[in-house]
Amino acid sequence: MPTSPPASVNGSYRVLLQKEQLVFSAAHFITFAGDICERLHGHNYGVRAEVTGPLDSNQYVIDFIAFRDALAAIVKQLDHHMLLPTQHPRILVEQNGEEITTRFDEKRWIFPAEDCILLPIVNTTAEQIAWWMANQLRTALKPQIGDWLETLEVAIDENHGQWGICKIDW
Numbered sequence: 533m534p535t536s537p538p539a540s541v542n543g544s545y546r547v548l549l550q551k552e553q554l555v556f557s558a559a560h561f562i563t564f565a566g567d568i569c570e571r572l573h574g575h576n577y578g579v580r581a582e583v584t585g586p587l588d589s590n591q592y593v594i595d596f597i598a599f600r601d602a603l604a605a606i607v608k609q610l611d612h613h614m615l616l617p618t619q620h621p622r623i624l625v626e627q628n629g630e631e632i633t634t635r636f637d638e639k640r641w642i643f644p645a646e647d648c649i650l651l652p653i654v655n656t657t658a659e660q661i662a663w664w665m666a667n668q669l670r671t672a673l674k675p676q677i678g679d680w681l682e683t684l685e686v687a688i689d690e691n692h693g694q695w696g697i698c699k700i701d702w
């Protein structure tokens with residue numbers, strides 16, 4: 533962590549991470565239009581993240597390396613997993629020992645628990661995955677980086693240019 537407070541330098545600054553290795557493959561399904569439930573399918577997701585804030589004593593908004601490594605660790609957690617939402621009013625997700633049973637009306641899926649990531653979101657849309665990832669990333673980075681950054685944005689690309697984006701306050 534920089535040892536002195538942010539330097540006051542005119543201008544507005546941001547750091548963007550957009551790298552080929554920031555990708556994960558995962559399975560999911562969403563609901564839309566109320567009661568339509570997609571078939572289970574997968575995507576090769578891409579991830580991009582950006583922070584805004586003043587420059588620190590290194591003249592960084594944030595160290596690329598700390599930012600990259602924290603984001604890569606979160607992205608890796610999702611890779612090769614089934615993503616399930618725990619806050620959906622009609623997708624019921626229940627863990628029984630080593631298995632997770634998921635229901636939507638008459639449909640039922642049973643997954644090995646170790647293959648699933650349960651996300652505290654309503655629907656596994658790109659937007660909501662971006663919200664979850666932004667919150668995870670802020671929690672991971674804040675103790676190392678400090679309080680003075682302004683915003684953190686995470687963008688999730690679900691299908692080669694279809695981005696869901698969430699910006700949160702630092």
Ligand SMILES: Nc1nc2c(c(=O)[nH]1)N=C([C@H](O)[C@H](O)COP(=O)(O)OP(=O)(O)OP(=O)(O)O)CN2
Nearest residue numbers: 561562570573574575656657658659690691694696
């Ligand atoms: N704003 C959003 N819109 C949609 C989202 C989303 O997350 N945010 N998600 C979906 C579905 O996940 C849908 O499966 C995506 O459809 P599509 O891009 O067609 O993806 P496919 O994998 O089916 O790709 P193909 O190229 O059609 O094979 C819908 N909307």
